[in-house]
Amino acid sequence: MTEFKHYSTQTVRNLIEDTESTLDQLKAEMQRREEAEQEIEIEGLEKHMKSAEFSLRSIREFLAFLVEEYRKE
Amino acid sequence: MEHALEEAVSEEMPTTGSHSPILQWISVAVLVYFLICAVGLIGTGFKTATGDEAEEMFGFATNPFAGLVVGTVATALIQSSSTVTSIIVGLVAGGLPVSVAVPMVMGANIGTSITNTIVSLGHVRQKKEFARAFAAATVHDFFNLLSVVIFLPLEMMFGLLEKIGSLLAGFFVVEDASMKGMNFVKASTAPVVNSAKHLVENLSDGLGGLTLIFAGIVLIFLTIHYVGKLLKQLMVGRAKDIMHAAIGKGPLSGIASGTLVTVLVQSSSTTTSLMVPLAGSGAFGLKQIYPFTLGANIGTCITALLAATAVDGNQAAALQIAFIHLTYNVLGVVVIYGIPFLRFLPVRAAEWLGATASENKLIALAYIVGVFFLIPGLCLGISSIL
Numbered sequence: 527m528t529e530f531k532h533y534s535t536q537t538v539r540n541l542i543e544d545t546e547s548t549l550d551q552l553k554a555e556m557q558r559r560e561e562a563e564q565e566i567e568i569e570g571l572e573k574h575m576k577s578a579e580f581s582l583r584s585i586r587e588f589l590a591f592l593v594e595e596y597r598k599e
Numbered sequence: 600m601e602h603a604l605e606e607a608v609s610e611e612m613p614t615t616g617s618h619s620p621i622l623q624w625i626s627v628a629v630l631v632y633f634l635i636c637a638v639g640l641i642g643t644g645f646k647t648a649t650g651d652e653a654e655e656m657f658g659f660a661t662n663p664f665a666g667l668v669v670g671t672v673a674t675a676l677i678q679s680s681s682t683v684t685s686i687i688v689g690l691v692a693g694g695l696p697v698s699v700a701v702p703m704v705m706g707a708n709i710g711t712s713i714t715n716t717i718v719s720l721g722h723v724r725q726k727k728e729f730a731r732a733f734a735a736a737t738v739h740d741f742f743n744l745l746s747v748v749i750f751l752p753l754e755m756m757f758g759l760l761e762k763i764g765s766l767l768a769g770f771f772v773v774e775d776a777s778m779k780g781m782n783f784v785k786a787s788t789a790p791v792v793n794s795a796k797h798l799v800e801n802l803s804d805g806l807g808g809l810t811l812i813f814a815g816i817v818l819i820f821l822t823i824h825y826v827g828k829l830l831k832q833l834m835v836g837r838a839k840d841i842m843h844a845a846i847g848k849g850p851l852s853g854i855a856s857g858t859l860v861t862v863l864v865q866s867s868s869t870t871t872s873l874m875v876p877l878a879g880s881g882a883f884g885l886k887q888i889y890p891f892t893l894g895a896n897i898g899t900c901i902t903a904l905l906a907a908t909a910v911d912g913n914q915a916a917a918l919q920i921a922f923i924h925l926t927y928n929v930l931g932v933v934v935i936y937g938i939p940f941l942r943f944l945p946v947r948a949a950e951w952l953g954a955t956a957s958e959n960k961l962i963a964l965a966y967i968v969g970v971f972f973l974i975p976g977l978c979l980g981i982s983s984i985l
Contacts, residue, residue, distance in 0.1 A: 564883060565846065567880055568843055569839070571839050575835060578869065578873045581717075588721070588960070591723045592960055595960065
């Protein structure tokens with residue numbers, strides 16, 4: 527951190543610009559990755575539709591899990 | 600092994616029974632026709648059973664909290680707000696006062712969100728996934744609860760929704776009796792409704808009316824169930840396209856997509872439940888899921904509106920309650936999402952609950968039983984005493 531003191535103002539300005547540009551690129555890359563992940567999830571919509579249906583099995587499994595946890599404790 | 604085989608078969612045959620899409624679309628049209636007939640049956644049955652005493656019959660629900668609870672519990676048990684609101688439309692056509700029906704419609708919104716909350720329970724074995732899934736499910740609950748907190752007092756004090764609903768219905772109802780024949784939907788459903796009326800002619804008014812109401816409720820339940828199943832198969836590709844198009848486009852696009860997908864699959868529970876695995880996987884954040892669930896509230900209003908076009912009896916009131924449902928949901932989104940202070944309250948509450956419930960799963964159970972059954976039951980008990 528202290529080494530920046532010795533940099534010229536122009537160098538610091540250039541460094542800030544470079545950093546901001548890199549940050550923007552990194553943010554864009556992160557967004558691209560997030561969106562790509564979302565696209566993949568949406569491609570599996572048929573599977574999600576099946577798992578998103580109301581089923582008493584979810585409740586049964588949940589209650590079984592609660593009992594398991596309770597016994598462990 | 601058996602399970603794997605079932606999965607393989609269902610993957611090979613994505614459209615049940617491999618019926619052609621044309622046949623499936625014809626089935627959808629026939630089912631929608633019967634849905635409209637069913638609402639007509641309820642209206643006629645209610646009118647026959649109660650005569651001019653519909654108001655007295657629902658005297659217990661004139662307390663708006665009681666109406667709210669009836670709507671919530673009925674929807675939570677039936678698992679479909681479209682079914683409950685369509686039944687309410689039929690009852691209003693048969694003489695149930697609109698003012699009594701308004702809180703019921705609000706309650707239907709709350710009750711419908713139990714579906715995705717139960718779906719989220721399936722993620723219980725993975726702690727982080729469960730926290731995300733439970734939060735994605737309950738954000739819809741918190742939004743609907745906040746909406747009731749804002750609009751129920753406004754409705755009680757000023758009749759805000761009733762006035763807007765009446766105004767909107769006024770644009771679509773033809774007052775002149777001579778124009779009645781222009782209502783083709785109503786004319787087309789008349790043979791079924793009249794035949795059903797003819798069948799119960801020999802019974803007393805009360806029993807005949809109740810038979811028609813029961814038949815209508817069963818028919819609505821079955822038609823909405825099967826229409827939903829067929830539309831899910833037919834529309835999954837379209838829903839995918841809509842959701843792909845919405846990615847990275849911001850909240851308004853998310854709301855519009857949620858609305859469209861719900862209209863296509865005819866079920867807000869399906870849309871909001873779909874968000875649960877999407878959020879659970881971690882691919883979608885809660886703030887990205889949130890607008891879709893708001894759109895689902897708006898899209899689900901189409902069923903009751905459709906049902907209201909062909910009721911027998913007081914069509915103006917039936918249309919009014921259908922428009923009240925729409926207005927309530929649109930205003931809810933505009934007010935809660937439009938006001939920055941309110942916008943992320945449901946998100947924060949859901950995040951907190953998701954994190955807390957993932958630590959102590961009993962809280963998730965207590966939340967479901969409490970919000971959807973215990974608190975409504977207590978309110979109903981207290982309001983009947985007062």
